[in-house]
Amino acid sequence: MEATEIPSLKVILLSGRTLGQGRSKVIGKFSDEYLRDVAVCELNAEDIKSLGISPGQNVKVSTTTGSVVVRSVLASQTSQRGIVFMPYGLWVNMLIPAETYGTGMPSMKGIEAEVAAAPDEELMDLRSLVEHLAKGG
Numbered sequence: 001m002e003a004t005e006i007p008s009l010k011v012i013l014l015s016g017r018t019l020g021q022g023r024s025k026v027i028g029k030f031s032d033e034y035l036r037d038v039a040v041c042e043l044n045a046e047d048i049k050s051l052g053i054s055p056g057q058n059v060k061v062s063t064t065t066g067s068v069v070v071r072s073v074l075a076s077q078t079s080q081r082g083i084v085f086m087p088y089g090l091w092v093n094m095l096i097p098a099e100t101y102g103t104g105m106p107s108m109k110g111i112e113a114e115v116a117a118a119p120d121e122e123l124m125d126l127r128s129l130v131e132h133l134a135k136g137g
Contacts, residue, residue, distance in 0.1 A: 002126040005074070006068055006116050006117055006118075007051045007117045008051070008115060008117070009047055009051065009054065009082065009107070009114065009115050009116075010112070010114055010116050011047070011083065011084045011113050012082060012083050012087075012111065013061070013063065013084055013086065013092075013095065013109075013110075013111040014085045014108075014109045014110070015086050015088055015092045015096070015108040015109065015110065016085070016087070016109070017087065017088055018076075018087045018088075020036075020037035020087070021034075021038050021039075021087040021132055022026060022110075024036070024038065025038075027094050028043070030067045030125075030126055030127060031128055034089075034126065035126065036066065036071075036109055037087065038087045038088075038089035038090075039070045039071060039091045039125075040072070040073045040086065041059055041071070041072055041073070041084050041085070041086050041087070041115065042074070042076060042079065042084060042085040043059075043072055043073070043075060043079075043083075043084050044075055044079045044080065044082075044083070045075075046081055047081055047082065047084075048072055048074065049070075051116070052117055053114065053117045053119055054074060055072055055074050056072065056073065057072055058070065058071055058118045058121055059071075059116060059117060060118040061086070061095060061114070062113060063095040063111055063112065063113045065090055065094070065095055065096060065098075066095055067094070067095070068092075068093045068095060068129075069092050069118050069121045069122060069123050069124070072113065072125055078094050081106070084115060087107050090130070091129070094129075095113065096108060096111065096116055097111070102130050
């Protein structure tokens with residue numbers, strides 16, 4: 001039996017603050033709202049289509065630093081193909097290189113990444129993700 005190839009895209013990852021991230025952070029980082037607003041990857045509609053998934057299905061985002069499963073959403077603002085956005089939070093922090101180049105702040109924009117369809121992979125909530133990291137994951 002031949003393995004089915006998982007659709008993926010080479011992309012540029014951007015991160016930043018969002019209204020949803022800021023609002024749900026106040027509600028609580030362990031809340032369902034925070035998970036809904038922060039554990040996401042915003043993609044162009046054509047990129048979602050090329051992955052063979054629908055908005056809301058999970059994707060795995062990977063960089064040279066790590067990988068994480070998040071929910072795919074349509075970009076909230078007009079976006080180019082190949083550009084993805086993730087709000088600040090632990091999920092995107094799994095992907096950001098630690099190097100600060102003397103600035104004290106790692107680069108949160110312009111990171112080469114790969115996004116792959118992962119509709120059957122689990123999206124971990126904040127507590128599960130922290131426990132996973134504590135175990136060396």
